[in-house]
Amino acid sequence: MFERPDAGLAPRIWEVGALCRAIADALQARFNPVAVRGEITGFSRASSGHCYFTLKDGQGQIRCAMFRRAASGLDFMPRDGELVEVRGQLGVYEARGDLQLIVEGMRRAGQGALFEQFLRLKAQLEAEGLFTAARKRPLPAMPRGIGLVTSPGAAALHDVVTALRRRVPHIPVVLVPALVQGAQAPASIVDALSKLYLLAQKGRASEADLPKNSEMPFIDVILLVRGGGSIEDLWAFNDERLARTIVQSPVPLVSGVGHETDFTIADFCADLRAPTPTAAAELVSQPRAVWLGALDLLAGRLQDGVQRQIDLRHQRLDQAAQRLGRPSGLVARQQLRLSGLAQRMRHAALLKTQRLAQSGKALQAHLPQIMQRSLVQRRERLERAALRLSLLNPQLVLRRGYALLTDAQGQPVMRPAQVRPGEAVHARLAEGELDLTVVQRRLL
Known part of the structure; x- marks a missing residue:
C-alpha cells in the first residue's frame, strides 16, 4: 500500500507528458544546439523520406532522426559503420520517453579539413589554367587502342572491360595497374x-615506319577510373603531382572516378569527366553496330557510283560503235570484249563492297583512297579500249586519199571481178561521196 510521506519531504507528482516536456526543456536550455561524432548503425530511410539511425561509440549510443527536408541536402548516402559528424537538437520523444537527437546536418568525419584542402588546391590549379576548356581535346571517334589505369582488383576494371567487350571487342586495351587508394596511390x-x-x-613517332603487322600498340585515348567511396577513399585523385601529370597527357584522357556526385581534382584536369567508370568506357567506344550501319550506307553509295560510271562508259561505247560504220564484225568483237570488262568491273566492285562490309577498319581514311584508285584504273582501261576502237575507224584511212567502194547492193568492192563495165558503184571519200560507173576492169 502506498504510504503518504511527511508533507515536507513529499516530491512533486508529475504527469508523464509534463515530465517529458520538462526534461526536453532542460535539455534544450543546457545542450542545444549540439554536435556529435559517432558511428552509424541501424540506418533506414522511410517511404516518407525521413531517416532513422543510431549513433554510437565505445561508451554509449543515442537514437537519431533526420527528417526529409534535412536528408534531401545530403551529398552522400549514409551507411552503417560510417563515422560521421552531425549537428542538431537534443530532445525527448514523448510518445516513448526516449532520448533522441533531431539531426539537421551531417558530414563524414574529417571531411571538413579535407574539403578545405581540396578547395585550396582547386583554386590554385584553376588560377594556373589547368582547368581551362581551351586545352581540352575531343575524343577520337574510333581509337586504335585504349589505355587503362586502375586497380586490377577493383570492380571498376570489370565494369570497364565488360562495356568495351560489348561495344568494341576489336579495339585493343592496354591495362597498366596502379594503386587507387592510400598514401602510395598518387605516386x-x-x-x-x-x-x-x-x-x-612511341606509337605516334614510329607510325609511318612500322609494318602493318607490328605488335606496337597504338594508344589514342586513356581512361583513369576508380569506383565510388568516401572523400578519404578518393583522396589520391586530389593530388597536385597527379593533376600536373594528367594535363601532360599526349592523347585525350577521360577521368571516371567515383559516382556521379563525386568530384576530384583529376576530373577537372582531364579532357573529359565521366560520371562513372562504365560511362567512361562508353564515351570512347561507339558501338560496332553504329559503324557497321554507316559502312553499309557508304558501300551502297559506292556501288551506285560505280554502276553510274559503268553505264556512262557503255553509252560512250555505243556512240563510238555507231560512228565506226560498216566494219560491224570487228566492232561487235570489241563490244563483246568491253562488255566482259564491264562485267568484271561490276563483279570486282561488288566483291570489294562485300569485303568492306565485313571489316570495321574500312571506315578509316583508306576507303576513299582505295575506291578512287580502283575507279581511276577502270577508267584508264576503258579509255585505252576506246582509243583502240577509234584507230579502227575507216574514216582515218579515207583521210589519207583512199575511197570505200560499194556496189549497187551496198557490199564493199574489194576485187575487180565483183563488178562489170557499165555497172554503177558508190565511192565514199573522206569528205563526201561519189556515184561512179565502171568503164574498164584491170586485174593485177
Missing part, C-alpha cells in the same frame, strides 16, 4: 600514366 597512378604516355608517344 603509383603517376607512374602508370607515365608508362602509357611513353607507349602513346
Whole structure:
C-alpha cells in the first residue's frame, strides 16, 4: 500500500507528458544546439523520406532522426559503420520517453579539413589554367587502342572491360595497374600514366615506319577510373603531382572516378569527366553496330557510283560503235570484249563492297583512297579500249586519199571481178561521196 510521506519531504507528482516536456526543456536550455561524432548503425530511410539511425561509440549510443527536408541536402548516402559528424537538437520523444537527437546536418568525419584542402588546391590549379576548356581535346571517334589505369582488383576494371567487350571487342586495351587508394596511390597512378604516355608517344613517332603487322600498340585515348567511396577513399585523385601529370597527357584522357556526385581534382584536369567508370568506357567506344550501319550506307553509295560510271562508259561505247560504220564484225568483237570488262568491273566492285562490309577498319581514311584508285584504273582501261576502237575507224584511212567502194547492193568492192563495165558503184571519200560507173576492169 502506498504510504503518504511527511508533507515536507513529499516530491512533486508529475504527469508523464509534463515530465517529458520538462526534461526536453532542460535539455534544450543546457545542450542545444549540439554536435556529435559517432558511428552509424541501424540506418533506414522511410517511404516518407525521413531517416532513422543510431549513433554510437565505445561508451554509449543515442537514437537519431533526420527528417526529409534535412536528408534531401545530403551529398552522400549514409551507411552503417560510417563515422560521421552531425549537428542538431537534443530532445525527448514523448510518445516513448526516449532520448533522441533531431539531426539537421551531417558530414563524414574529417571531411571538413579535407574539403578545405581540396578547395585550396582547386583554386590554385584553376588560377594556373589547368582547368581551362581551351586545352581540352575531343575524343577520337574510333581509337586504335585504349589505355587503362586502375586497380586490377577493383570492380571498376570489370565494369570497364565488360562495356568495351560489348561495344568494341576489336579495339585493343592496354591495362597498366596502379594503386587507387592510400598514401602510395598518387605516386603509383603517376607512374602508370607515365608508362602509357611513353607507349602513346612511341606509337605516334614510329607510325609511318612500322609494318602493318607490328605488335606496337597504338594508344589514342586513356581512361583513369576508380569506383565510388568516401572523400578519404578518393583522396589520391586530389593530388597536385597527379593533376600536373594528367594535363601532360599526349592523347585525350577521360577521368571516371567515383559516382556521379563525386568530384576530384583529376576530373577537372582531364579532357573529359565521366560520371562513372562504365560511362567512361562508353564515351570512347561507339558501338560496332553504329559503324557497321554507316559502312553499309557508304558501300551502297559506292556501288551506285560505280554502276553510274559503268553505264556512262557503255553509252560512250555505243556512240563510238555507231560512228565506226560498216566494219560491224570487228566492232561487235570489241563490244563483246568491253562488255566482259564491264562485267568484271561490276563483279570486282561488288566483291570489294562485300569485303568492306565485313571489316570495321574500312571506315578509316583508306576507303576513299582505295575506291578512287580502283575507279581511276577502270577508267584508264576503258579509255585505252576506246582509243583502240577509234584507230579502227575507216574514216582515218579515207583521210589519207583512199575511197570505200560499194556496189549497187551496198557490199564493199574489194576485187575487180565483183563488178562489170557499165555497172554503177558508190565511192565514199573522206569528205563526201561519189556515184561512179565502171568503164574498164584491170586485174593485177
